[in-house]
Amino acid sequence: MKESQREKQKIETRKHILDAALKQLAKDGLTTTRTSDIATEAKVSHGTVFAHFPTREILLDAVIEDFGLRLTKRLHELVGTNASMKDLLKAHIKGIREYENFYTRLISEQRLLPESARNSLIMIQSAISFHLIQIAEREMEECKIRRMPIDLLFNMWVGLIHYYLINGDMFAPNESVLERYGEQLVEHYMNLIKLK
Known part of the structure; x- marks a missing residue:
């Protein structure tokens, strides 16, 4: 059955609102951005936002879920089946x-x-964890990285990244923390876990 033009327009409008919300939430914060700000960013009426997302919480959940799908898809694209731990971290x-x-x-x-919304973040972290576990187990068997509990290996990496991101104003004021420190963080982490 073919989609009608109206159904296609609804899908496009919903996607457009999600894109605008992602941008506005990144700018003003997830807890303080108003739906009216998102409507303005999307150049749609406030009612149009609520026609697609009946509550602010539903909109927030949809944005986080959409972001998680984008990040997971990107990770799958960047990490090949024979990727190394370093490849995964860079991806x-x-x-x-x-x-x-x-x-x-x-x-x-x-x-x-x-x-x-917190549960959606857990799902995003699970996708990253999935790849890390597969690669870590293989590289531990091949004696490329130290044997350690997988959860500790994952938490060390995520903790390092999160620390730099949350303190971005201290590390890279007015610029991308990951652009400035990404390679250095990967190298440092690899030095901690690889066998000498």
């Missing part, structure tokens, strides 16, 4: 870098978000 940095401002807002405001 993770590159994927986050494309949405750095939004991701930084998400991790810094996560405790203030509704449970459904």
